[in-house]
Amino acid sequence: MGTSTEPGTVRLERLLPGPIERVWAYLTESDKRATWFASGAFDLRVGGKADLHFDHSNISSEKTPDEYKSKKSDWSETITRVEPPRLLSYTFGPAGPESEVTFELEPRGRDVLLVITHRRVVDRKTMVNVAGGWDAHVGILADRLNGVQPRPFWTTHAKLKGEYEARL
Template sequence: MGQMLAVIQKGKSGYVARFERQMNHPVEKVWAMLTENEKLALWFSELRVENLCEGGTMAFDMRDGTFGKFPITDFQDQSVLAYTWGEDHVRFELHDAANGCRLVLAETIQKINDHTAKDLAGWHVCLNVIEALLDGRTVDSRQDDWKNWYKKYVAAVKEAAR
């Protein structure tokens, strides 16, 4: 799989990490992975859609009996889903393309910290898993995949923060 690291750039307020993937599946199928809870659970078990609309909410299971509420800041059906992520912000965009669609995930990061590389490696692996699920492939070990990408993101984040 020829996967590119996210491009991390310093922006006006903090940093933006941008992932881009060509998916060999139509927008509707990829959109369902991002927005339907039973499909979301397959690649991000803590995350749920509470109400899918601008001003709606994503819920994050903190695994301690509480749920973080992440307001949906931008929503266009089959095209854009954006929500706050703690102090940060994530935005998924789907664009029609030959043989499927292009998925863009941009995470706006206020401050680079020890968690940044972990989170970015996490999103990277999530996108790998979405792709594998849609392709009907099994993912052998998310943990091994994550460790491999984590090392690369540690270096990339260090470079971006210079």
């Protein structure tokens, strides 16, 4: 589970099967990222665009709950830091106008430690949703990298959201 390291910030750590280049590809390549998070082209340079297109039917067989059906599923963000294959940061407008997410990768033997830090989240309600979302998405990433059937996204997200509601 993620933790709140300071107001408006959530941090999540997960040990994933490596090597680091493979995990980096799942963060940066549209076709691989689409299997656990969102597709879209990334111009991997500071100031480059990071297009995100969410289609949860690609990552889970569950139907999208009504509360999320009306939410925007396509947006363009700006890359703020990139150090292949160890660090990627970009803006994340849905969580607040100044919001930014950072992915850090660190080799740990045959595995890779993924640290996601999402900063400047606009309010507590959004923080709970963001934390539950990242946790659920990263769970699916772990399943993909481990070669197992991915867990159901929306059921997992709802459970995690409830847990984050109680702890953040």
